[in-house]
Amino acid sequence: MKTLNLKVIRSLFAMKAQTAGIALLIACGSGLLIAAWSSYDALRSAKERTYRNLRFGQIFADMKSAPLSLESRLRSIPGVAELDLRLIEDGLVHFPGAPSGRFISLPEAGSLGLDRLHLSLGDLPVSGSIPQAVVHEGFAMARGLRPGDLLETTLGGKRWKFRISGIGLSPDTVYAIGPGAPLPDDRRFGIFWMRRSDLEKWSGKGHIFRRLSLILSEGVSPHRIREEVDRIISPYGTAGSYLRKDQISDRLIENEITQQKTLAILFPGIFLSIAAFQTQSALVRLIGLERLQIATLRALGYEHSKIITHYLKLVLLMVSGGSVLGVLLGAGVGELMAGSYRAFFRFPEVSFTTGLSAVALGIGSSIFPAALGAATALRSIRSLTPAEALRPASPPTFKITRLERNLFRERLTMRSRMVLRNLFARPIRLLWNTLGMASAWILLILSLSWMDILANMLDERFHRLSRETLSMNLNTPVAERESRSWSILPGVIQWETQRTLPVRMRFLNHQRNLLLTGAPVFTELERYSLALPTVPLEGLLLSRYFEEAWGIRPGDPMEFEPLGEGSHRFTLPVHGFVQDSLGLAARVPKGLLHEKLNESPAFNRILLRIDPQSESEILSTIQLSPSGAGIQSKKAILEGFQRTLGTLIRVSTLILVSFAWVMTLSLLVNSMRISTSERQREIATMRVLGLDFDKAFGLLLSETGIQWLLAVPIGVVSGNWLTRAALSAMHAEEYDFTVVISRKTYGLALLVVGGSFLVGALRMRSTSKRIGLPEALKSED
Amino acid sequence: MRPMENNKTPIFKARNLNKAYAWGEMTVLALRGVDLELYQGELVVLLGPSGSGKTTLLNILGGLDAADSGEVFYRDHDLVHASDSDLTRFRREHVGFVFQFYNLIPSLTALENVRLVTEISNCPMKPDAALRMVGLEHLGDRFPSQLSGGEQQRVSIARAISKQPDILLCDEPTGALDCETGRKVLEAILKVHEELGTLVVVITHNAAISGIADRVIRIENGKIGSIATSTVKIPLQEIRW
Incomplete structure (x- = not known):
């Protein structure tokens, strides 16, 4: 060698x-x-x-109800390679908490169809005295279901029993999120696949389909096919076809x-x-x-x-x-x-x-x-x-600045002068070292702030804005006076009704499907602004996302095309924008929506604030009600969040923080070790002149300490800025979070950076102390 | 080995001093049973080749290092068994050091380098008076990097004597300087010695310098080789190297 x-x-x-x-x-x-x-x-x-x-599938469409007889027309569109038509029904599954259930028909025997099932356990349903269903893996795991288990559901106003034949999943339900749910929750939303004949019997609807899925032949443009498909299905209450990228599971x-x-x-x-x-x-x-x-x-x-x-x-x-x-x-x-x-x-x-x-x-x-x-x-x-x-x-060029000469020179001891001049004689090194220490703050703030941002989002969205305990979606709108029957349920403290409408919203060349919510002018239970007292809802309020992404200004006309209810299009001027941390929303005063829809006061969503003691009692009452399609319990949503996304975010944060901690420690200790070896001779000279070790060492510590202190504001400001930049780089239209960094985060960062500084300082001290004066004096400058 | 000045009491007494260093896997015996006495007000030159042990001896006398065995007393201070803080106090109160490479603090001006010592001393002289003694009162505001080697060494002497030390220990004070500049430095040392009556110990391997000493102690291979007392000192102007 x-x-x-x-x-x-x-x-x-x-x-x-x-x-x-x-x-x-x-x-x-x-x-x-x-x-x-x-x-x-x-x-x-x-x-x-x-x-x-x-x-x-590559192209999808959902509709209120379309006859199966359209199949041949759809198949004959040039460029359609495979087609699958499904019947879908939503109901409630009889479990504590009344989870929503989505029942999807399976293709007829002999055909595998599209969006195929992958069975992880059990078998496909077969005919028998009790209908059978394959349950989605997520719900099965969350509820501990096994093939052979008997379940009950309320669907189409009636109660039905069915048996689990298998556990599986499909490509369209990889990310399973319930209708109207802000976050995925396997305990609260189950998907079931069953034989078409069984589902037709339950729903009382034969020979219809509610969802279409198709795959194109090689090299065919989806644009032309969609036009054809839309033309055929348009009379059947549909928002029109959409591409795979707009399918909810794929999009998420x-x-x-x-x-x-x-x-x-x-x-x-x-x-x-x-x-x-x-x-x-x-x-x-x-x-x-x-x-x-x-x-x-x-x-x-x-x-x-x-x-x-x-x-x-x-x-x-x-x-x-x-x-x-x-x-x-x-x-x-x-x-x-x-x-x-x-x-x-x-x-x-x-x-x-x-x-x-x-x-x-x-x-x-x-x-x-x-x-x-x-x-x-x-x-x-x-x-x-x-x-x-x-x-x-x-040596670097030292000089006495005018500031030092005129202002504070005489007030400084020799040692303070040494510290200050040593620092400022090498401004680039000072900057470099300070930035190095600031980077520790950046790492920690960046990693720790996710928990704050999330906690703030949950607090804003689920405590300060949403004040209901339960919300329930009805299958069809009912007259406003019916709301009284909900309000007299035992334990109900406050209630509010909403009229929601799936719409396609258009502005110039932008369009998007979403739920338009007609809410009371003075809404108490589902607020949209943190301002108190509640600001009245005076017109169309949209999520802030539209203001930025679509370039809309207040007063611009927004066109709404109701989906699935066959009503005519209407236009509303934009009144303002609000921040929606989870999902996109459009709100309008309920009365104005009735007016636009030409209908008398009605509601299809009810919000209840109830005595916590009564929650399970009310849930079981609602479960038996024929009109309910989906119940959201705020408590259950939050619990579900903690189980899924919460865990993921906690794990990621823990990983980031551990990495940041190790980096901070090695960064500070290493930098202080180098400082020690650089300044050995000066410390030794001071000791020879008769200064105590701690006083001489104090010089080095002060220099490092000043850099450490200078690094605090730089690190905090840059950490804040980078967190904002990171959040906006990760920006998805469904999320609009506020950057919040709590005192706890700063405290924890201080603990880690301060602790690392202390470890570094102790090491630096013992290294300096170990080196004898004669050797240190012989060392190179 | 009795000194010539029998009428004086020794202020330093060293008996059977031994010191070894680990050098890699080897052990270097730097001092082997050194006996020595130094007296108030004398100027001693320690002469010897590189590696003979003279710096080790000076470091032990000045409280920078500890002997492995033997004893060293400065008046009634036991320097072999003293703690780190005792040695620090000893240096602060009694000893002034001058090194070959000056060891000035680069971030302090000449005057401030002196003040660094006067701030912690019991009865220091005024910092500008110390600079005046070495003839540098006009350069007090200069940083070390703005001074020549000789000027830096004179600042280091001013710094060492500003506390009015009992002992001034100089390790090759002219080693890095030319003859002319070196002579100015020696002049400053002599002036301090004469005006303050300080015990001065100068280490050198330059035999020419021994002409200024009261006593010349030769160190060879970790031992005292000889001690010579000068009867006639050579004037500084006549010394050449």
Whole structure:
């Protein structure tokens, strides 16, 4: 082995603490990248595999009720390769909490159809005295259902018994979210597939379909096919056909995958940039300390390029150690993340593998910035002649500023002057070190704030805005006076009715399907603004998203086309915009909606605020009511959220915070270790002059402490800013969260940064104390 | 090894001093049974080649390092068994150091470097008076980087004597300087010695300097080789190297 290579290995061992610090930083950055990228990859490939194997449709349409006789016309559209028509009915399943049930017909025997079932347990339904159904895996797991279990439902105004024949899932229900539910909740929403004949008997509707799904022939434009399909189904109460990307499950998965991709780029990007920055700054200082060795090598006749290669080898070895650790860490953490996705993405299988691409990306992205950092650090070697390097590095230029001379010089002790001048004589180093310490704050705020943002969203949305305990959707609107029968249920404290209408909303060339809600002018139970007292609802209020994405201004006319109820189109001027953290909404005074629909006062949604003691009693009463289609209990929604998304977010936050903590610790300890070795001689001189060790060491601590303090505002402001930027980069139209960072987050960040500082300071102190005065005085400047 | 000035009481007494260093896997015996006495108001030159142990001896006398065995007393202070804080107090109250490479604090001006010491001393002289003693009162506002090597060494002498120390220990004070500049530095040391009556110990491997000493102690291989008392001192102007 060449002698210079031996030096690389020995230097690595000699600097084992610094090497470990840098390797840890790199391991965290690349580990996070590998984990996020692999779980993004796992989600995407699971989606593609499931869609392909289970023949997920490319164009869909929902309608109130269309005759099956349309099938031949639909099939004969040139370019339609496969077609599937299903009957769908919504009801309530008899379980505590009255979960909603969606019953979907299966294709006739002999045909597999589209959006096929994947059975994970049991069999497909067969005919018998009691109808059979395959239950969605999510609901089965949440309710502990097994094949053979007997269930009961209220559907079409009657109660029915049915038996579970199997457990399965389909590509259109990977992300199963109940009608009108703000968040997915497997306990509160179940999907059942059964034989068409059984479902027709229950609903009393024969030879009709409510959902269409089709696959196109190769190379056919969906646009022309949709026009044809829409022309055929338009008389049957439909919002028209839509593409796969607008199908709810696909849209939500796609949202999640996009967010995962952003997460896979953004967070590791920030972590890795900080790691690269730290590596660079550590190297600049290490190379400063190795100045004499570099000069000796130059004096012995080694070329610049050989010396630079030598240090690059050192850096690459440091970084590769980190990268290998990062791969192992990334594989473990990625598996954990993919596992937490299984809670609400129901794919037949999510196979998590840390692919070569992820490993290559992880290693490449850690080596490249570190090498770049090293290259800038090594640039200083080139400009150094051996004679220059053999002399101690010239001290920085100190000067007494006018500010110091005039304002406070006489008030400062010699030691304070030393601290201040040392800091400000090297402004670039001060900036560099301060930014390094600020990066610790950034990492922590960025990782911890997700919990705050989420907690604030939940508090705003479910406590301060929504004040009802239960809400119930009715199958058809009923006269306003009927609401009295709900209000007299035992335990009801307050109630409010709404008239909701599925519409297609249009403005210029924009359009979107959503639920238009007619609400009381002085709404108490479902507020839309945090302002108190409640601002009256005076006109059409839209989610803020439309203002930004569609460029709408108050007063603009918005066209509404009712879907499924056969009413005529109407126009309403936009009154204003509100922030909707979850989902998009359009609200209008109920009276105005009745007027536009030409109907007498009626409602199809009722909100109840009830005595918590009475919740289960009221739920079982509602369960038996024939008119109910879906009940939302706020408590159950929140519990469901905590079980699914809440867990996922907690796991991700925990991972991010752990990484941020390790990085902060290695960052601060490493930086303080380098400071100690740089200032050894000065501390020794002070001690020789008769200062106590702690007073001399106090100088070093004050310098580092001032940088630490300067880093606080920079870190807090940048952390805030980056959190906002990250949130807007991950922005999905369904979510409009407010960035809130709690005192707890700042406190926790302070604890971690302060704790790391303390650990660093204690290490720095014991290192300084261990070094004897004679050696320190002999050390190079 | 009795000193010439029998009429004086020794203020430093070292008996059978031993000190070894670990150097990699080897042990270097830096001092091997050194006996020494130093007296108030004398100027002693410790002469010897590199590695002979003279800096180790100076470090032990100045409380920068501890001997492995033997005893060193400064008046009634036991320097071998003193704690770290005792040694710090000893340095603060009694010792002034001058090093070959000055060891000035680069972020403080010449005057402030002196004030760094006067701020913590019991009965210091005025910082500008200390600078005046070394002839640098006009350069008090300059930072070390704005001074020549000789000027920096004179600031370091001013800093060392500003506390009016009982002992001034100088480790190769002219080692990094040319003859002309070195002579100015020695002039400053002599002036301090004469005006304040301080015990001055100068380490050097430059035999020419020994002409200014009251006693010349030669150190060889960790031991005292010889002690010579000068009867006639050579004027500084005549010293060349």
